[in-house]
Amino acid sequence: MKNIFHCKKTETGVSLVWMEGNREKQEFFSFPELEEMRIKVPDLVEHPDLYRIDLQEHKIYMSQVGRSTN
Numbered sequence: 001m002k003n004i005f006h007c008k009k010t011e012t013g014v015s016l017v018w019m020e021g022n023r024e025k026q027e028f029f030s031f032p033e034l035e036e037m038r039i040k041v042p043d044l045v046e047h048p049d050l051y052r053i054d055l056q057e058h059k060i061y062m063s064q065v066g067r068s069t070n
Contacts, residue, residue, distance in 0.1 A: 001053065001061065002053050003019075003063075004018050004048040004051050004052065004060075006048055007045045007048040010028075013029050013033070014031075014034060014044060015028050016029065016048070016060070018053060029058075029060065034060070039060050039062075
């Protein structure tokens with residue numbers, strides 16, 4: 001899994017950016033995909049560092065580190 005450090009919301013979904021070595025890599029997730037994973041788009045865009053991306057599964061997971069239970 002990779003740590004996400006930047007997200008950009010588009011008309012059809014969200015583009016996620018992570019680092020692989022010293023290079024930026026991107027992966028796109030559509031709104032239906034994010035909804036299926038129960039990922040809240042505003043939270044993802046505002047706090048991308050609280051999420052991780054699994055490239056093999058093409059899924060996003062909320063990181064438990066630093067996450068409050070509010």
